[in-house]
Amino acid sequence: MRIYLIGAGVISRTHAETAAKLGEEIELRVADPNPAAMAEFLEQFPGVPSYTNASDMLNAEPPQDDDIVIVGTPPFAHLEPTLLGLQSGRHVLCEKPLAMNNEEAELMLEAARKAGKLLGCCSVRFKGMHHNETVKQIIRSGQLGDIYHVTWVNKWARSRSGIEYQANSRWFLDSARSGGGVMMDWGPYDIAMMHDMLQPETVEVAGAWLGKPETAVDPADTKFDVETHVGAMMTFRGGISGPRPVSVHYERASCTHGDEYVKVEIEGTRGSVKWTPFDSRQPVYIRFDRDGQVVEEEVPLPPRSPYTIMDHPLVHFHRKVRGLSSLANVGDRAVDHFRHLQSVYGSASTGQSQLTSIHPADEEGQA
Ligand SMILES: NC(=O)c1ccc[n+]([C@@H]2O[C@H](COP(=O)([O-])OP(=O)(O)OC[C@H]3O[C@@H](n4cnc5c(N)ncnc54)[C@H](O)[C@@H]3O)[C@@H](O)[C@H]2O)c1
Structure with a gap:
């Protein structure tokens, strides 16, 4: 399975750690325009293919059915990467809070329906403890x-x-x-x-x-x-x-x-x-x-x-993508x-x- 991280900051690094616990082979890719954040990410996860923008990363290869995009950017930058991920034909797990306002959240849902893909939110971090x-x-x-x-x-x-x-x-x-x-x-x-x-x-x-x-x-x-x-x-x-x-x-x-x-x-x-x-x-x-x-x-x-609270969002979403019972929202x-x-x-x-x-x-x- 491939996981595409948008944002290479604090939270994306925790998702990258969780990817190694999912019980199957995961290939990571990461996009962030900030060179300092990317350098820190690559120091911890050397060799992960990296990009300075999300579109280039998502357009670099055709989607596979079970691809997951994780949006780990600050809230003002949740909408655009989420839409990009869904429109590229991939499931999207977005960090909390889902959006800046209800209008953005509705646009995300509409894009998920149109793409026939899952839109999930990381607000489930404490579910399953x-x-x-x-x-x-x-x-x-x-x-x-x-x-x-x-x-x-x-x-x-x-x-x-x-x-x-x-x-x-x-x-x-x-x-x-x-x-x-x-x-x-x-x-x-x-x-x-x-x-x-x-x-x-x-x-x-x-x-x-x-x-x-x-x-x-x-x-x-x-x-x-x-x-x-x-x-x-x-x-x-x-x-x-x-x-x-x-x-x-x-x-x-x-x-x-x-x-x-x-x-x-x-x-x-x-x-x-x-x-x-x-x-x-x-x-x-x-x-x-x-x-x-x-x-x-x-x-x-x-x-x-x-699993830790930092693992839960991806663990639950991964189970959902795999068609297993799940605490994902x-x-x-x-x-x-x-x-x-x-x-x-x-x-x-x-x-x-x-x-x-x-x-x-x-x-x-x-x-
Ligand atoms: N830090 C935490 O403990 C924590 C915990 C739970 C959830 N979150 C959530 O995770 C999200 C990110 O928080 P963080 O703490 O990782 O922030 P951060 O500031 O450490 O990292 C955010 C990164 O996103 C990058 N970015 C911004 N716009 C981008 C874009 N369009 N494309 C690609 N990269 C872009 C920035 O360059 C930065 O490196 C927020 O929604 C936050 O609420 C954070």
């Missing part, structure tokens, strides 16, 4: 009763992409290049996981807000206009909760002057589950009532999967998740509630 799969099984078993409330809060005091993390990639801070802040950076993962757990048929964002706490190290030499703290009240309807609406209290911060904490909990009429979706070293707890008393138990976890679902993400911005800017319909899970029941 052993502790998240365990929580999914607890929810699906019905032991929590009717699910009615979700708390999904991740607040980090100082973890801004482009400042504390990957300080050289300043594009994260500029909305014209990133499309937005922590909602575009971490929101795709939150949404992909919440949908995987709860499989909603519609999502209503009743209200949302954006914040940008100030610090002494805020860069003055670059445009910095993205939110680093976001919150929303959402209602999920349909899916595993049946007719009962599920209220979701959502918050995500890469910078806050408030307390740094993570609290992710799903509450039902007969019990709750609490865990740390982004850290598989942390335990999973269930709580329930026994004889009128609160009981908390740690849930035994199965062995860890051999492709086509309509990838775009629905992105529309849900955008509805948080929509609600924050208009003050109005926003409704998004979600296509049904595919034949494997994967959301």
Whole structure:
């Protein structure tokens, strides 16, 4: 199988590492106009055929049915390479966030349909971790009763992409290049996981807000206009909760002057589950009532999967291309998740509630 990497930066190098774990012979090719990024890539992966632009790479040979193009460029440069990949007759796995806005996401979907190829999004990075799969099984078993409330809060005091993390990639801070802040950076993962757990048929964002706490190290030499703290009240309807609406209290911060904490909990009429979706070293707890008393138990976890979070997007997409059961988000679902993400911005800017319909899970029941 051949994998074409567009972008030779930080994330493309992780995809190139994963390619060696797919259990079959993979030939890599890479395109990036930036000589420094390319030099670093080739130092780590010597001998990979390299190009200074994506068209030259994709036009250098005719497509094969199972070719995969991975778009690992910043968000402002997702649309064009994704269209190029699909129009060249290849499947495309695009980094998160899928696009800059809904219009771009729709153009991608249209191109995928026209080409008869898969369009996937890397927002599935945390899907398939052993502790998240365990929580999914607890929810699906019905032991929590009717699910009615979700708390999904991740607040980090100082973890801004482009400042504390990957300080050289300043594009994260500029909305014209990133499309937005922590909602575009971490929101795709939150949404992909919440949908995987709860499989909603519609999502209503009743209200949302954006914040940008100030610090002494805020860069003055670059445009910095993205939110680093976001919150929303959402209602999920349909899916595993049946007719009962599920209220979701959502918050995500890469910078806050408030307390740094993570609290992710799903509450039902007969019990709750609490865990740390982004850290598989942390335990999973269930709580329930026994004889009128609160009981908390740690849930035994199965062995860890051999794959890391950095492997998952390509591992899941590769399985999809091979026709195997997969946790990949492709086509309509990838775009629905992105529309849900955008509805948080929509609600924050208009003050109005926003409704998004979600296509049904595919034949494997994967959301
Ligand atoms: N860095 C991470 O930890 C991380 C994790 C998950 C997802 N991502 C996502 O991956 C994407 C890229 O992030 P990154 O951290 O690798 O950025 P980066 O800045 O390290 O690399 C991006 C590369 O894309 C290249 N590029 C830009 N336009 C191009 C084009 N038209 N054709 C070919 N190459 C082009 C740039 O020259 C640069 O080398 C973003 O969407 C980001 O959200 C990054």
